Amino acid sequence: MRYDRQIKLNEVGISGQEKLLNASVLIVGVGGLGCPAAQYLAGAGIGKIGLMDYDKVTITNLHRQILYTESDLEKSKALVAKEKLQGLNSEIELIAIEEALTIENAENHFRQYDLILDGTDNFETKYLINDACILTGKIWVYASVYKNEGQLSVFNYREGPSYRCLFPKTTRQNISCEATGVLGVVPGILGILQAAEVLKIILGVGNVFSGKLKLVNIFSGTEQILNIQKKQEEIDKIRKQGIIPVSIACEVKDAGKTYLDVREAFEQPKVKSENVIHIPFGDLQNRLNEIPKKEGVLVFCQSGKRSLAAIELLQKDFGFDNLKNVEGGIETIING
Amino acid sequence: MKVSVKYFGMIAEAAGRDEEVLEVAWGISVNELKEQQVQKYKIPDAEAVQLAVNQNLGKEVELKEGDEVAFLPPFAGG
Numbered sequence: 337m338r339y340d341r342q343i344k345l346n347e348v349g350i351s352g353q354e355k356l357l358n359a360s361v362l363i364v365g366v367g368g369l370g371c372p373a374a375q376y377l378a379g380a381g382i383g384k385i386g387l388m389d390y391d392k393v394t395i396t397n398l399h400r401q402i403l404y405t406e407s408d409l410e411k412s413k414a415l416v417a418k419e420k421l422q423g424l425n426s427e428i429e430l431i432a433i434e435e436a437l438t439i440e441n442a443e444n445h446f447r448q449y450d451l452i453l454d455g456t457d458n459f460e461t462k463y464l465i466n467d468a469c470i471l472t473g474k475i476w477v478y479a480s481v482y483k484n485e486g487q488l489s490v491f492n493y494r495e496g497p498s499y500r501c502l503f504p505k506t507t508r509q510n511i512s513c514e515a516t517g518v519l520g521v522v523p524g525i526l527g528i529l530q531a532a533e534v535l536k537i538i539l540g541v542g543n544v545f546s547g548k549l550k551l552v553n554i555f556s557g558t559e560q561i562l563n564i565q566k567k568q569e570e571i572d573k574i575r576k577q578g579i580i581p582v583s584i585a586c587e588v589k590d591a592g593k594t595y596l597d598v599r600e601a602f603e604q605p606k607v608k609s610e611n612v613i614h615i616p617f618g619d620l621q622n623r624l625n626e627i628p629k630k631e632g633v634l635v636f637c638q639s640g641k642r643s644l645a646a647i648e649l650l651q652k653d654f655g656f657d658n659l660k661n662v663e664g665g666i667e668t669i670i671n672g
Numbered sequence: 673m674k675v676s677v678k679y680f681g682m683i684a685e686a687a688g689r690d691e692e693v694l695e696v697a698w699g700i701s702v703n704e705l706k707e708q709q710v711q712k713y714k715i716p717d718a719e720a721v722q723l724a725v726n727q728n729l730g731k732e733v734e735l736k737e738g739d740e741v742a743f744l745p746p747f748a749g750g
Contacts (some may be wrong), residue, residue: 369750457750482681482747502729503746507720519750549729551680551744557691560678562742565730 338427339381347541353381357428359538360384362449364437364465366417367391368523369454369479369530371403376531377453378421378428382538386449388433389413390602394639400520436602437461439579442468451537452476453530458604459507466491466499470574479526479535484519486526488550488563490533496546500570503631506582522554588612589672595658596627596635598646600664602628603638607669617642624654636662636669673698673737677709681745683721687713701734705741720746 342348345413348356351633361382363370366389377385393408393416408416414432422430430661435441437456446468462478469476469492478499480487491498509533529550532644536542551560556578578607585608588595595612598620615623617637627633628651637643662668678691687709696705702723710718722729724742735741 365750367750455750457748459746459748462748479750480747481749483749485681485747487747502722503722505719507717507746516749523750553680553690560742561727562724562744563728565728567730604683 342380347539350537351421351514352541354483355538355540356381356535357383357452359451360386360449361451361453361534361567362386362388362445363453363455364388364461365455365457365473366401366403367397367457368400368411368456368481368518368520369527370453371401371417372524372527373453373455373534374417374421374530375403375424376528377534378425378430380531380535381428382534384429384449385423386431386433386445387414387417388435388437388445389417390434390436400518400523402520402524405477436600437464438602439464439581442579443472446472446474447613449474451534453534454478455527455530459584460582460604462499462634467574467579470498470571471578475537477530477537479523479530481522481526483516484522484553484555486550486552486554487527488526488533488545489548489652490537490544490546490554493544495544495566497564497566498571498574500574501567502549502564504567504570507584522552522640525552525554527671584614586670588669594628594631594633595662595669596633596643596646598635598637598643605666605670607666617646620646620649621654624650627656629656631658633659635659636665640668673735674703675735675737675739675741677705678740678742680743681747682714683713683743683745688717696735698734699734701732703732703743705735709743717745722746743745 339353345354359382363374366387391413392410393404412434414434418430418432420509452474475493476491478489547564549562585606588607588609591609597614598610598617600616635643635647644661647661674693677694679687684690702725706723722744726740
């Protein structure tokens with residue numbers, strides 16, 4: 337039978353397998369961390385897995401998000417992941433959620449699941465997950481990566497510390513926005529460690545990584561464990577005030593110019609500059625009067641494609657002749 | 673007295689090393705050491721940086737001979 341090799345373990349057994357089949361996990365962000373985690377959790381027979389991601393598969397994802405293939409380019413990550421994982425295990429329920437996690441929807445989504453696995457790549461969403469987990473009483477399994485290093489912990493587990501206890505002061509720089517690069521195996525390893533924590537929590541075995549932070553460095557081959565001090569005031573603050581929005585915006589490289597950002601409000605990283613006008617692609621026709629006509633305007637989106645379509649629309653139908661596309665999208669805007 | 677220091681993530685990049693042993697003044701606090709190293713290596717975004725003394729984060733203590741101090745930045749990649 338399908339789960340025989342794990343049922344053989346004393347820590348799992350028939351009853352443990354039933355726990356897994358009765359459990360539900362929401363994976364927020366099906367990327368470098370979320371893909372490997374989802375694969376192992378689907379394989380292990382978690383009964384219900386939510387796959388939440390608003391993004392599409394791009395060619396630069398493939399070095400680390402190896403659930404996806406070249407034929408998936410430009411397709412919805414949530415939908416592709418659901419289809420592939422259903423192929424791996426047809427006996428479990430997989431739910432594709434093609435949405436960004438927002439202050440408005442987070443608590444509702446979280447209530448539908450037993451625990452949350454964080455596969456996101458930005459600080460704003462990590463603080464949002466933290467706050468929504470405190471408010472809904474959900475455990476969350478956290479990981480982050482940077483180049484060749486990774487961090488792992490479990491937050492909000494049996495009165496344990498939260499992410500705000502670890503990092504009470506939010507960073508001013510959204511480091512994930514810079515094209516820092518990452519070795520593909522690093523999120524792979526961390527994502528699988530997250531899946532392992534999920535299994536331990538559901539099975540009720542082993543030492544759950546709560547109150548501790550694991551630091552992994554792939555190049556030096558070292559691991560370090562730090563103890564996180566619980567700061568009750570950081571938890572009480574959220575219980576009292578609700579979700580506290582964290583907004584971290586990057587600077588544009590060349591602040592002397594005028595920009596038009598045609599991305600949706602939730603797309604990361606955000607940019608701050610007095611010279612950036614934000615109008616999502618779908619709203620352009622209703623907000624034409626906000627776009628300057630006399631000075632040159634640089635139009636950008638995430639990759640450079642939507643902005644090109646925006647320029648075509650504005651030129652052909654509305655007579656704008658002062659627009660220039662930013663090739664390479666947001667990365668070019670921030671890094672030049 | 674000597675303390676050993678470990679740097680993670682972008683702090684290690686700013687310092688140009690993962691670890692080092694430092695000669696520091698007796699009775700220096702962990703926050704004073706942080707301030708000193710932030711200045712020395714121009715560690716960015718120092719407010720968010722957390723320090724652990726002998727693997728314990730978030731404690732504001734005076735350092736002792738042989739203590740191990742870790743400089744931990746937040747990062748958010750995935």
